[in-house]
Amino acid sequence: MLLNVSYSRIEITRKVDAEVGKPFTLKERWALGGIGSPKLFITAASMQIRNLLILDNNIDCCNIELRPKGIIVRFRSLLESYALVIPFYKLVIYKGDMAMYTIYRDNYFIKVRSDTKAIQKFFKKILDYKTDNKPTSIEDL
Template structure:
């Protein structure tokens, strides 16, 4: 789900909370040693996201927020903030050969540059995904 998250609209906040859960509380964030990524440089993105990023001439950057049932990738374009919401059961992360991570949900993706301080955060996300994924998932 890709939404404009610039304004504090209750219906959009409710959709995001339904998809990936409410924000972690203070104790949970402390236990996780933080639930947000450092600033990430976007190298490439799917067509839908790339059209939003191409609207301005700024450097394309994003950050990732962990939630109990998924992650949110936030980026800015034309003074608007967009949220790419990904539940854990649809999250796929691939490490590229050129020091990058590609984060997929269905047909949409964001490819970010992998710096040394990003690796522990991605491991934390993958660990949380493993905890949230059932051992014997049922097929629908």
């Protein structure tokens, strides 16, 4: 689900919380060693996201927030902020060559450079958290 999150609206907050859960508490963030990614540089994206990114001449970058039931990929275009909300059951991550990760949700994708150890470590954290908190039944979704 691709959303414009520039303005604080309760219906968008409810949609995001229903999809990927409420944000972690400070204690949980500390225990996880942080829930936010370093700055990620976008090298390719699906048509819907690409159409938003080409509106300005800035460097295309994003960041990822880990949530209890998924992730949120946030990026900016012009003066607007957008979020690609991805629950774990729809999240697919491919590691390409040495310096690329591709994040998929249905017909959306974002390809990012992973040229530092911090980025690779964060993607490992996402995948480990996803496998450790896999739902055991259909009701857990």
